[in-house]
Amino acid sequence: MTGNVERDITGRAEDVQATLFGVTSGGRPPLEHANVPSSTRAAITSATESMRVSGGGAPGAMEVNTGAIVSAIGALSRVNEQTGDALLGTTAADAEVAAWSMTGHPLLVAAAASAAVSKAALIAAQARLTLIHVQLASAKQHYDMVEASVGSLFGPRILTMPGWNLSGSATRGLRTALDEFGTAVKRADITTPAELASKVRITSFGVMVAGGGPEGTNAVIRGVGLDDVLDSTLQTPMPSAFMSGTRAYGELGGQPGDGFTLGQYARVWAENLLTGIGETEAQVGTEEAALQAELGGSWPVVRTAINGLSGKPGFTWLTPYSTGRSLSPAERLLYPFVHGHAVRPKAKETMTGITRKNAAEHGIVGLAERPLPGGINFDGAAPATVAGTAAVLKDAKNIVQDRENSTVMVQKTTDGSGRRAFSVVLTGTEVWHDGQGIHDIAGIVEGMRVQPHDALNELPPAQRAVLEALRDAGIQPGDSVVLTGHSLGGIDAAGLATNKEFQRLYSVKALTTFGAPVGGFEFPQDTSVMAVEHHDDLVPPLDGVKNPDGKNRSTVRVDTQYNGQYSNVGSLSGVAAHDMYTYTLGAQGISNSGHAAVEKHERALRSAVPAGSQANTETYIYAATEEHIVHNPEDR
16 A cells, blocks of 8 residues: 655654644634524524434434324223213213202202313313324324335335345435424424415425424425435445456455445445556656547557557657556546546655644644634533534644645543543545645545555555654553544544554544445444434445444434525535534534434543543644655656
């Protein structure tokens, strides 16, 4: 993985907690951002209400037990019958008392009035019981209908068809839509057909219920989203009988009988495509690579002719095209579309520890230039909640301004008794090409290729920068570590958490990821893992692997409101849904939920990270840059 890359560490990191969070850096100003809605409270509430949890040793999405409804209907029927019998039993006595009351005797008149009131109360109770009976019967019919509809549309025969892996995400989307619609109708106080017609309308991106959202906002129920479709498609199993001889099958570690999904094969194919183009450009230059793509299928013939004519250097006008790696047929076909994202071979990596003296030189800014959404607070202490981990991620994303953020952060927390823990913070992708930083397309390729038994010095640069920051922070074998990451940062955090050598050195207590494709990573059983994914976010499904559920492993899906959400461009692009601002608001809603799996994960964080007035936090940051091999015609 590392090759002959030159590595250089130009300085060790020092504690920059005061630089980042000291009073001299100023306070946080109000946030103004295109993706953040005006009512952040409504966005947070929408996350709490929409969240669906699977795994973590706690109940997942809501399930309806129609058998319990049938039992309740039966019990109500019996009570109703007994109430009716009581009414009939008192009819003769009531008539007699009413007749005697006509004598005018005060006691008899009072008795008749009391009997009439009691009978009216029984009749009213019977009417209420009858209404509840009807409502329960209607509810049972509703859920039976939904189950029958879903079962007929997505039955076993269809679910097992190639390309129709809909058993999980699509049916989950349909079930969630029904729940959200019921909540929206209730909040909008729709009680008549006329109100239904005036407040509910069908749009191109879902069913809109006016006033059906939190804080008076509109609710939009979209059902199966583009992320569900992508998830279902990429999780389609591919027959090993047809794929076992392919290069991708071997790179996935396939053994006889192993099966992989369409998404797993697509990932390996895309990685090879981007690295192959990058290698070609490094060897022959972008000019020849473009010529190969333009000539297409005729390039091998042209190259053979050129080699035959030129032989040794001498035909100077031909020699630029006579040596070096050729693009494959697929690479030549796709070159015009993907060459800007090619992953190029590295020549040198440089890591620099951030200190108070060089912080400004590396673009590090204070609190005054790092706003957070309203209702979100982060004071610099290592977080021990889902909301806190999202806030520190967004803050870490903002610590570098006016340039590509190519940093990693480690926070060391120590309490009065000497107990300590180390929190690793890894931000997401900065650029979608192979740039000079480490949070780019090359980082994604390297991060998804890591294996549990890789040596620590073979890990991708972001993960090795974390190791340097941990060492500078004074970590010792056996110390507790918690990790959090967004997008590519989630991939890198997962890579460290699953590395066998890292596990032998340190105690990995918890991992929290946001918008990251981490389904294919196998975590230690005693590590609490929570993956947060947003509706419309197209990044988490890209690995083609469903997130496994476990006693200490959970996935939380939320539908947080954000600007542009209810538009075709906003919801279909998935960009705003993947933004860390959106995840920051959603994470606050998750922490507010009180869900058992969330509380369990946060207990794991609190048990690892010291907190309170006696806790002291130190922050260590590394910046890393890369230089690439550049084609030089004189090297031929």
